[in-house]
Amino acid sequence: QVQLQESGPGLVKPSQTLSLTCTVSGDSISSVNYYWSWIRQHPGKGLEWIGYIYYSGSTYSNPSLKSRLTISVDSSKNQFSLKLSSVTAADTAVYYCARAVAYCSGGSCYTGVWFDYWGQGTLVTVSS
Amino acid sequence: DIQMTQSPSSVSASVGDRVTITCRASQGIARWLAWYQQKPGKAPKLLIYAASNLQGGVPSRFSSSGSGTDFSLTISSLQPEDFATYYCQQANSFPYTFGQGTKLEIK
Numbered sequence: 001q002v003q004l005q006e007s008g009p010g011l012v013k014p015s016q017t018l019s020l021t022c023t024v025s026g027d028s029i030s031s032v033n034y035y036w037s038w039i040r041q042h043p044g045k046g047l048e049w050i051g052y053i054y055y056s057g058s059t060y061s062n063p064s065l066k067s068r069l070t071i072s073v074d075s076s077k078n079q080f081s082l083k084l085s086s087v088t089a090a091d092t093a094v095y096y097c098a099r100a101v102a103y104c105s106g107g108s109c110y111t112g113v114w115f116d117y118w119g120q121g122t123l124v125t126v127s128s
Numbered sequence: 129d130i131q132m133t134q135s136p137s138s139v140s141a142s143v144g145d146r147v148t149i150t151c152r153a154s155q156g157i158a159r160w161l162a163w164y165q166q167k168p169g170k171a172p173k174l175l176i177y178a179a180s181n182l183q184g185g186v187p188s189r190f191s192s193s194g195s196g197t198d199f200s201l202t203i204s205s206l207q208p209e210d211f212a213t214y215y216c217q218q219a220n221s222f223p224y225t226f227g228q229g230t231k232l233e234i235k
Contacts, residue, residue, distance in 0.1 A: 047164075047172065047215055049224040062223040096171055103178055103219075113219035114162045116183065118171035 002026040004097045004119035012091075012126050018084040022097030022119060029078045030055040035100040035112030036080045038071065040093040041121070048093075052100050052112055053080055060112075087126045094121040130154050130218050134227035140235040145206045149230045151199045151216035160220035163192055163201045166229075167212045175214075176201065206232075 008020035022036065029036060037052035051061035053071045061069050070083040084091060097119045100112035131154035141147050151161065159179035164172035174183045176192040179199060189204040203210055211234050216227040 046228045047217070047226040049217075049226070060222055064223070098171075105178065110219075113160065114174055114177040114217075115164075115172070116174045118173075121171055 002099065002117045004099065004117055006095060006097050006119045006122040008122065008124070010123060010125060012087055012124060013128050014088055014126055015086055018082070018087050018091060018124055018126070020082045020095055020097075020122065020124070022080050022082075024078045024080075024099075027099070029073060029080060030075050033102050033111065035060075036073065037098045037100045037112075037115060038082045039096045039098055039115065039118075041096070042090075042093045050082065050095075054112075089126050092124065092126045094123050096121045129223055130157065130221060130225055132216055132218055132225050132227040134214075134216060134230045136230060137228065138231040138233060140233045141206055142235045143206050143208055147203045147206060147232065149201045149214055149232075151194075151201070151227050153197045153199075153218055153220075156196045157218045157220035159195050160218055161192075161194070161199050162217045162219065163190075164215045164217065165210075165212045166215065172215060203232075208234075 003025045005023045012018045035052040038050040040048050051071050053059045053073050059071050068085045073080040098115040099117040101116045102109050102111040103113045133152045135150050161179045163176040166172040175186050180192050192201045213229045213231045215229050
């Protein structure tokens with residue numbers, strides 16, 4: 001059974017860097033079939049895709065966050081991480097890590113499209 | 129970015145009812161659409177992918193259709209465990225975007 005677990009500080013001061021790690025169990029983060037994703041949800045609001053990373057280190061990020069965002073992978077620990085710099089109160093949210101699965105149709109496969117396994121989420125509050 | 133608009137934003141229904149939620153994309157996304165169910169305090173759960181494919185383990189009372197810009201999710205006979213918030217997500221182009229959600233409440 002695939003499981004993802006977020007970890008990191010629940011409180012970050014404004015202007016500092018938010019850092020979270022997602023530990024994957026039950027699957028190898030080096031699998032060629034998946035991208036490993038970060039998604040957030042502002043309190044009482046909808047979902048926002050932050051970005052994702054392939055085991056090789058290739059990343060795709062939401063342009064709205066790209067200038068402040070770093071996503072990295074540590075295959076030896078089966079973990080991937082998120083760093084978001086210069087945070088403000090607008091970055092207060094529940095942060096989820098998720099596995100983005102491939103979709104194959106008509107002889108072609110497209111990687112990293114749907115999110116089939118999610119962590120439980122971790123609330124990060126930005127406040128002084 | 130592709131905007132995903134769901135309607136209604138909330139709906140009240142009773143156990144056994146048939147409910148349909150719609151999702152409209154601001155531009156064509158072919159069949160690059162997924163539906164998720166989220167219960168309070170929990171992570172979203174993938175229900176449907178590629179517009180109409182049921183994820184493993186999801187009850188057959190859930191179905192979905194559509195392509196291009198207009199999609200719908202139907203629950204044929206509501207069960208108590210179906211009361212939740214539902215989100216659509218487009219995977220046609222980056223950045224992936226979600227609808228604002230439809231809250232399904234007990235009448």
